[in-house]
Amino acid sequence: MKKVVAILVVVLAFTFSSNAQDKMMDNPVKTISLEQTKGEFVQKALTVSEGTYVFEVSNNHAAKEVGLVLVPKGKDASKPENHIKTAYVTAVAKDGETQKTKATTLAKGEYVYFCPLNPTPQYTLTVQ
Template identity: 45%
Template sequence: MKRSLIIAALLIGFSAIGFAQQKEATVIKLDQTPGEFVTKELTLKPGKYIFEVTNKGVDHEVGFVIAPVKDGKEGDHIKAGYLSKAIKDGEKGSSKVVNLAAGTYNYFCPLNPTPHYKIVVKE
């Protein structure tokens, strides 16, 4: 019984932490249509973001990727930026909280596929 109470308390605590992190993050809503994102470039301040992507008319599942760009080269994907699952037409999905520092990033869909669009993060 004591062990069950401890496990329940831990689960509630972790859920509360996840909810608090989401409340601290700004939600960026992006629509994907066949072959492209509607929003072509983002300028953001350094901080925490959740990317919410809606599939609007793409007849197959779509995803979302963010990668830093340094010296003109795209780096490794930011795994927290992945959607929790690939989304079908009419559905939406969200990333985890992504902490973006000042710099340049690209976002794109590897499944649609779309061009690589720019995110500029600056004060």
């Protein structure tokens, strides 16, 4: 009886693991690369499909440190409670460095992105 239960547990665990891997293959995490120079992002507007993304932010002599803020369009970008926290870089990108964010799932709609450390304009990210 113990062997049957143990085998059943192993089979169920394998099935759940396989299903999780299949879902990950259907929705791979993609990378959006952004480069900052003095006072601006090189990428002025972006259009991507719905999905999960990691933002990679490069500091090309823009400032001592740079970061990223992503906010749904129409929300007050000056209020941190409106920021999408997973889209913050995990560490500021120092001069000449590149840093990444956590995986961020983007639904259809419009967002704005900017850097408050290297004050940039707000740029539009459209998710279709």
